[in-house]
Amino acid sequence: MSINTDYFREILQDRQTVVLDDVGRHMNELASDREATSLRDVTDTKDASFASAVAGIRQAGLQREAEELEDIRGALARIDNGVYGQCIVCEAPIPEERLEAWPTAKRCRPCQQEHEQARARRA
Ligand SMILES: [Zn+2]
Known part of the structure; x- marks a missing residue:
């Protein structure tokens, strides 16, 4: 059994578009050229500009959106690396x-x- 990564890539990219639209609306309310630029950088392929764009989104108070964009980008990177659908801890296939x-x-x-319990213990 192998995962249809094209299908999941599409889902992830659609979700990324939705989140970026959301962020764009919030950023427009703040209306600053710098933030508009950083938003464009989120779709950039270079890690440095992605990181600075996400930092800008965090600064705008959009913590949840910033985290989701990082998660989406991570998942897309795992598709590119051929390890999507594989647990990052034990490498078991994720159903x-x-x-x-x-x-x-x-x-x-x-x-x-395990991860959530460990996090709860730290909190
Ligand atoms: Zn695992």
């Missing part, structure tokens, strides 16, 4: 139903639970 429900999932269910 396709899980990816359907959560296309940016990077851990299998047990590893995700």
Whole structure:
């Protein structure tokens, strides 16, 4: 069984467009040329401009959107690297139903639970 990465790439890119539209609306309310520029950089392929664009989005108070854009970009990078749908911790295949429900999932269910428990303990 192999994952249809073209299908997930499309889902991820569509979601990225939606999030960027959202961010764009918020940024327009703030209306600054610098922020408009940084938003354009989110779709740039260079890591440095992506990082600075996401920092700009965070600065605008859009923490959740910034995180989602990072997750989407990470998932797209895993598709490019041929490791999409593989747990980043134990390398087990992530079930396709899980990816359907959560296309940016990077851990299998047990590893995700472990991760969330560890985070809860730290908090
Ligand atoms: Zn795992």
